Amino acid sequence: MGFRDEAALVLRGARMQRRVIGALIIRELHSRFGRHYYGYIWLFFEPLLLGSAIGLVHLLKDHPAQFGPFEFFAIGYIMYFIFRGVVNRATVAVPSNMNLLYHRTVTLPDIFFARHIIETISCSGVMLVFLLALFAVNGEMVEDPTKIILALIGMTLLSQGLAFIFAAATEFMEGMERGVHAFTYLVLPASGMFFLVEWLPDWLQELALYVPTVHLFELMRDGQFGSRFYAHYDLFYVAVWILVTHLLGLAALRITRRRLGLE
Amino acid sequence: MTISMKLSPLITLSEPGASRGGEALEPIPPPKPWLVRLLRKPFFLLVILPSLIAAFYFYGIAAPQYVSEARFVVHSRGNDGGGPAAALRAAAGGGLGGLGGVMSSGEANSIRNFLSSLDAVVQANEKLDLIELWRRPEADFLARLWFTEPERIARFYNHMVNVTLDPMTGVTTLRVRSFRPEDSRELAETLLISAEDLVNRLSQRARGDTLRLAQNEVEIAERRVQESRAALIRFREQEQELDSAGAVQAALVLRGQLEAALAQARAELTERLQFMRPDNPALQATRNRIEALERQIAADRARHTDTNSSLGGAVLARQLASYERLMLEREFADRQLASATASLEMARVEAQRQQLYLSRIVQPNLAVYPLYPRSFTNTASIFLGLAIAYGIGWLLIVGMREHAA
Numbered sequence: 001m002g003f004r005d006e007a008a009l010v011l012r013g014a015r016m017q018r019r020v021i022g023a024l025i026i027r028e029l030h031s032r033f034g035r036h037y038y039g040y041i042w043l044f045f046e047p048l049l050l051g052s053a054i055g056l057v058h059l060l061k062d063h064p065a066q067f068g069p070f071e072f073f074a075i076g077y078i079m080y081f082i083f084r085g086v087v088n089r090a091t092v093a094v095p096s097n098m099n100l101l102y103h104r105t106v107t108l109p110d111i112f113f114a115r116h117i118i119e120t121i122s123c124s125g126v127m128l129v130f131l132l133a134l135f136a137v138n139g140e141m142v143e144d145p146t147k148i149i150l151a152l153i154g155m156t157l158l159s160q161g162l163a164f165i166f167a168a169a170t171e172f173m174e175g176m177e178r179g180v181h182a183f184t185y186l187v188l189p190a191s192g193m194f195f196l197v198e199w200l201p202d203w204l205q206e207l208a209l210y211v212p213t214v215h216l217f218e219l220m221r222d223g224q225f226g227s228r229f230y231a232h233y234d235l236f237y238v239a240v241w242i243l244v245t246h247l248l249g250l251a252a253l254r255i256t257r258r259r260l261g262l263e
Numbered sequence: 264m265t266i267s268m269k270l271s272p273l274i275t276l277s278e279p280g281a282s283r284g285g286e287a288l289e290p291i292p293p294p295k296p297w298l299v300r301l302l303r304k305p306f307f308l309l310v311i312l313p314s315l316i317a318a319f320y321f322y323g324i325a326a327p328q329y330v331s332e333a334r335f336v337v338h339s340r341g342n343d344g345g346g347p348a349a350a351l352r353a354a355a356g357g358g359l360g361g362l363g364g365v366m367s368s369g370e371a372n373s374i375r376n377f378l379s380s381l382d383a384v385v386q387a388n389e390k391l392d393l394i395e396l397w398r399r400p401e402a403d404f405l406a407r408l409w410f411t412e413p414e415r416i417a418r419f420y421n422h423m424v425n426v427t428l429d430p431m432t433g434v435t436t437l438r439v440r441s442f443r444p445e446d447s448r449e450l451a452e453t454l455l456i457s458a459e460d461l462v463n464r465l466s467q468r469a470r471g472d473t474l475r476l477a478q479n480e481v482e483i484a485e486r487r488v489q490e491s492r493a494a495l496i497r498f499r500e501q502e503q504e505l506d507s508a509g510a511v512q513a514a515l516v517l518r519g520q521l522e523a524a525l526a527q528a529r530a531e532l533t534e535r536l537q538f539m540r541p542d543n544p545a546l547q548a549t550r551n552r553i554e555a556l557e558r559q560i561a562a563d564r565a566r567h568t569d570t571n572s573s574l575g576g577a578v579l580a581r582q583l584a585s586y587e588r589l590m591l592e593r594e595f596a597d598r599q600l601a602s603a604t605a606s607l608e609m610a611r612v613e614a615q616r617q618q619l620y621l622s623r624i625v626q627p628n629l630a631v632y633p634l635y636p637r638s639f640t641n642t643a644s645i646f647l648g649l650a651i652a653y654g655i656g657w658l659l660i661v662g663m664r665e666h667a668a
Contacts, residue, residue, distance in 0.1 A: 010660055013667035020666060105666050109659075202430040243651045250658035 020105055024114035031096075043118070047081045047126045067225055071134050076193040078127045079151065079220055083159045083191070083213060084184050085119045090163035091170045091177035094256070101260060108253045112163055120156045127152070140225075147223025151216045154235070157242045158212055164249020168256045192217035197232040205232070212241040310653045314646040321642055326403040327633030328440045331447035333455055334625035336433050337371040337462060339617060370465065370619055371428050371435055374458050378426045378437065384417045386457045391450060393420070402442045406636070424454070434624065444630040451627035459621045466619035473617065477603070477610035484600035491593040498589055507579075507586035514567055514579060521563065525556040 033042055055074030093111050100106045131142055142148060170176040188194075192214035197205050208214050215233040222231035294300075301307055377383055387393060393416060397408035408419050425438040439451040504510055532549045539546060567579040 009667050010663050013663035013665065016666035017663050107662050107665055109662055243648075243655060247651050247654045247658070250655060250662075254658065 016105060017107075017110060020107075020110050021114050021117070024100075024106070024110055025118055028114050028118060043122045044126055044129075047078050047123050048129070050081065051075070051078045051126065051130065067228060068138070071130075071138075071140070071224070072221075073194075075127060075130055075220070075224060076217060078123050078130065079155055079217065080188070080191060080193045080213075082119055082123045082152065082155050085123070086116055086156070086159035086163050087166060088181060088184050089115060089119075090167045091180050093163075094167050094171060094260070098260070101257075108167075108257050109164070109250065112160065112167070116156055116160050116163070120152065124152055142224055143226050144223040147226070148220050150235075151220035151223065154216050154219070154238055154242070155213070158216065158238065158245065161242055161245025161249050164253055165245060168249065168252030171256045171259060187211075187213075190214075196221065196229055198230050209234070209237075212238050305657075306653060310646065310649040313649055314642060317645045318638075318642045320405065321636055321638035324403050324405075325636045325638070326401050326406060326442050328406070328442060328635035329444040329447045329630035330634045331439045331444070331451040331627045331630055332625065333437045333439075333451045333623065333627040334434050335437070335455065335458070335621050335623045336435070337374055337619060337621050338433070339370075339466075339619050370462070371433055373465070374461060374621070375426045375428045375435055377461050378424070378454060378458060379421055381413060381417045383454065383457055384420045385413060387420075387450065387453050388413070388416070390453050393450075396441055396446050396450065397423070399442045399446070407442075424450070437627075439627070440635055448627045448629050455621075455623065455627065462619050462621040466617060469617040469619075470614040473610050473614045474607075477607040480603040481600070481607050484596065484603040488593075488596040488600050491589065491596040495589045495593060498585060502582055504582060504586075507582045508590075511579060511583050514563070518560070518563055521556060521560050525553065525560065528553045528556060 029040065029043070033040060051074040054077040055070040058069040058073040090112070093115060094108065097106075097111045100111070101108070127148075134140055135142075166176070166180050170180070190208070190211050192208065192211065195208075197208055197214065197218060200208055209232060215235070215238045218231045218233040219235070221229070222233070384393070394408060394411055397419065399407075402408075408416065410416060410419070423440045425440075426435060427438075428435045437451055437454060439447045439454070441447045441450060499505060528549060532546065532553060535543075535546055535549065
């Protein structure tokens with residue numbers, strides 16, 4: 001088989017995969033929210049409500065010196081919501097879609113891709129709404145939208161890599177899903193949502209920069225109001241995290257698939 | 264060779280193809296030479312070949328780069344000579360408190376910023392020819408400086424010159440790379456001198472700002488003292504009176520004496536009236552004296568205090584008022600001068616404290632062994648990075664293929 005045939009095969013597969021993912025997105029939306037239209041609204045409302053609630057709590061509680069607490073925490077929480085949604089739901093993704101796997105064209109990563117696309121699009125939409133609303137109220141323009149978009153993409157990819165690994169681990173280990181739930185809440189204080197690296201003491205800064213999400217939050221806030229603080233981030237480090245988690249995760253999913261097929 | 268042995272499944276691929284064809288009528292193609300088979304492997308093409316090229320570059324072509332390292336601290340003289348705080352800081356600073364100062368991390372930060380700025384590049388370029396320095400003939404094609412625009416030189420400079428500040432100890436480390444050991448040392452030395460200049464400039468500025476204000480105050484106070492003295496002298500010349508307060512004192516004494524004499528005369532008169540007839544001529548003398556005394560007292564009062572009287576009246580009161588004003592002014596001026604001098608003294612002390620120093624801990628060294636480029640680390644990370652990317656790509660493509668199957 002020549003290279004050209006191989007490429008054509010892959011291309012055909014890619015086209016098919018796109019259609020499968022599209023179908024999975026629709027199926028996922030239906031199964032999660034029902035067939036009613038207000039279900040879709042809930043997709044946007046969940047992060048919207050949580051983000052506003054977190055923002056309001058901090059509005060009443062404390063004030064970061066450089067910027068309003070609302071834009072700091074609410075926008076940060078929406079970003080965190082991608083991580084939480086993707087990683088938390090990873091553990092149930094395989095069991096709840098088990099019957100789909102009887103179709104040969106549906107592969108395990110497809111299920112995840114579909115969910116992650118939904119998650120990211122809804123959170124990005126909510127973030128856009130928030131940023132526009134803040135612009136309308138405060139008149140504060142986002143300083144560099146490309147950095148925010150880059151941070152959102154990075155956050156999705158990092159969460160996706162972790163989600164692959166966790167999903168595979170759930171199949172191998174009982175009770176993993178509870179551990180993952182606890183994990184998403186335990187990493188919340190360390191995730192970078194609540195702080196800027198420059199607020200931390202020097203020794204803690206060094207530690208915090210080992211956490212990949214801290215870099216992404218810094219990147220997003222650099223785009224949001226980068227001229228008001230000194231952002232610390234290293235995209236190369238995040239890229240290494242994304243690549244390694246994807247490699248391990250995709251490989252683990254292949255093993256998982258084989259295991260599921262035996263049942 | 265070992266690689267080719269490991270990754271040679273072309274035969275295994277062709278076998279099922281042949282078997283699927285049933286009775287293999289078609290001739291089995293002759294096995295291709297191992298090199299061709301190897302070159303067909305995507306893993307070889309995408310991962311191993313680039314890594315081999317990288318290894319060839321790093322081990323075979325790349326010119327050695329020599330590092331010159333210098334360390335320094337920026338500190339101010341400080342006011343804590345031997346307090347517990349200084350001792351603590353000395354302990355934390357790894358004994359650097361022995362230099363007799365306080366690390367000033369703000370200044371150290373600005374020095375670090377300066378050293379990675381375009382300004383530092385331009386200054387260094389004026390003293391040394393940076394383009395020439397990074398385009399030595401021994402420099403290899405990839406690592407040498409390609410550009411001549413200052414901004415792009417600055418980017419290359421930041422690649423080759425590394426400044427790190429350890430916030431715990433306040434020690435700034437300057438590492439300079441170039442293709443000759445002498446070049447590295449010379450550039451490090453030049454950069455240190457620029458940094459020292461900057462520190463001196465900053466410190467002079469701070470001193471000047473602190474002192475100038477205090478000196479202005481002293482000047483104003485001095486002028487006021489001189490003016491008040493001059494006004495007093497002018498007053499004395501004009502009024503021909505050395506000490507108005509003394510004059511008043513004298514006038515008061517005189518008045519008191521007059522009053523006393525008057526009282527005595529009156530008492531005498533009253534006493535004599537007891538045993539003399541009022542028209543006794545002996546009383547006339549006493550009456551005359553009383554009258555004279557009263558007149559004199561009235562005149563005296565008019566002269567000194569009565570403002571209603573004709574010209575020359577109330578001279579003493581007027582004099583006293585201006586005199587006291589002048590004296591008060593003099594006193595105030597004296598006090599102001601004293602306090603201004605004291606604050607100038609304090610400002611001097613403060614300025615001494617703000618004096619910044621850049622102390623070299625480690626002089627730029629002359630490298631013997633080239634530490635850069637890090638051949639093994641670079642090659643290994645290129646290999647690892649490509650292998651991971653290849654793995655992901657393979658997994659994704661295989662995933663896509665599954666859909667089509």
